[in-house]
Amino acid sequence: MSLQKAILVLEDGTVFEGNAFGAAREVFGETVFNTSMTGYQEILTDPSYYGQMVVMTYPLIGNYGINEIDVESEKPQVTAFIAREISGIPSNWRSRETLSNYLARHDIPGIEGIDTRALVLHIRRKGAMRGGISALDLNPERLLEKTLASPQMIGQDYVYIVSSDHTYQFLPRLSPGIPPDKEPLKIVAYDFGIKRNICELMVDEGMEVTVLPSTTKAEEVEALKPDGVFLSNGPGDPAALDYIIREVKELIGKYPIFGICLGHQILGHVFGGKTYKLKFGHRGANHPVKDMTTGKIEITVQNHGFCVDPESLPSNVEITHWNLNDQTVEGMAHRELPVFCVQYHPEASAGPHDARHLFGRFREMIINSNKS
Numbered sequence: 001m002s003l004q005k006a007i008l009v010l011e012d013g014t015v016f017e018g019n020a021f022g023a024a025r026e027v028f029g030e031t032v033f034n035t036s037m038t039g040y041q042e043i044l045t046d047p048s049y050y051g052q053m054v055v056m057t058y059p060l061i062g063n064y065g066i067n068e069i070d071v072e073s074e075k076p077q078v079t080a081f082i083a084r085e086i087s088g089i090p091s092n093w094r095s096r097e098t099l100s101n102y103l104a105r106h107d108i109p110g111i112e113g114i115d116t117r118a119l120v121l122h123i124r125r126k127g128a129m130r131g132g133i134s135a136l137d138l139n140p141e142r143l144l145e146k147t148l149a150s151p152q153m154i155g156q157d158y159v160y161i162v163s164s165d166h167t168y169q170f171l172p173r174l175s176p177g178i179p180p181d182k183e184p185l186k187i188v189a190y191d192f193g194i195k196r197n198i199c200e201l202m203v204d205e206g207m208e209v210t211v212l213p214s215t216t217k218a219e220e221v222e223a224l225k226p227d228g229v230f231l232s233n234g235p236g237d238p239a240a241l242d243y244i245i246r247e248v249k250e251l252i253g254k255y256p257i258f259g260i261c262l263g264h265q266i267l268g269h270v271f272g273g274k275t276y277k278l279k280f281g282h283r284g285a286n287h288p289v290k291d292m293t294t295g296k297i298e299i300t301v302q303n304h305g306f307c308v309d310p311e312s313l314p315s316n317v318e319i320t321h322w323n324l325n326d327q328t329v330e331g332m333a334h335r336e337l338p339v340f341c342v343q344y345h346p347e348a349s350a351g352p353h354d355a356r357h358l359f360g361r362f363r364e365m366i367i368n369s370n371k372s
Helices: 040-044 099-105 116-126 140-149 196-204 218-224 242-251 262-270 357-371
Strands: 005-010 015-022 026-034 052-056 080-082 109-112 129-134 185-190 207-212 228-231 257-260 275-291 296-308 317-323 329-334 339-342
Touching: 005 109, 005 140, 015 099, 026 080, 026 116, 026 140, 026 275, 026 296, 040 052, 040 099, 052 116, 099 109, 109 129, 116 275, 129 140, 185 196, 185 218, 185 357, 196 207, 196 357, 207 218, 218 242, 228 262, 228 357, 242 262, 257 262, 257 357, 262 275, 262 296, 262 329, 262 339, 275 329, 296 329, 317 339, 339 357
Parallel strands: 026 052, 052 080, 080 109, 185 207, 185 228, 228 257, 257 339
Antiparallel strands: 005 015, 005 129, 015 109, 026 129, 275 296, 275 317, 317 329, 329 339
């Protein structure tokens, strides 16, 4: 069988030649890398990757195929997928199709057969940058011109694309449901690109989760009379989300609030702080974080390209978690109000479960808040 050629062109003119898999088409997005050895299906379906072309550092991807369970949303969300080698013969009892067939079915292209080590080192040196992948037009100069005309990540609001357009009650399919020994708590979760497993773990902690569109007004939240508010992960630049920041400001002090990833960055802006773009971001399942409230080190799953500037935060906000690789902010809490957030993903999917206790911390914060 003959392989279809494809090329990847970065905005600085660097060209990689390889073979196409998935859908044979032309796309553009921010080129980023993920250091996880496994969990490619969860990565593909994480809405936080919308607008991005993801490079996997592990050399063989697709060896256990695609199943019906390990999804974080209803479809793949990446713009494109990049790997050294894609397995065409998956081996796993849960597998229902190959990775290439899955991406083709959802009209998402991929490129394999390139030197992903060289590509990742280039991104680390130069920073995450726009790229173009094409299996249709193999002329690097024309593809570069189109790449330079594509949007940059800074200033982009992709939340409105990935968020649900309606309110719904989350129904768990992995969790057995609310444990009988826990009194149900009513949680409203803003969907900025929410991952399924976040909701599953809140249900495990005895929470009934109502998922809200990103455009939900504060008064609509108040009408639901929740016990707590959750702010989800999501894609794009947090500084572009004025309409969300404005509504969350109205909820601060009225309800216990827990934020993850983009939710953490939004709270940074709500507190009066600022966010900035990291050179190449944190994406993988092996990032060490120190929890300053316990003194413990947790190995965490991360997926973010922006970060909260600690110097911009007011004195009533405490930094609770630090990244041990580059000393960036990984968690915050308000000193007087029941509000806390983390930059990383305690639900993992896939990855270590060191930080899952934070969902229990959210429950305890709500119960203690109700007592006071």
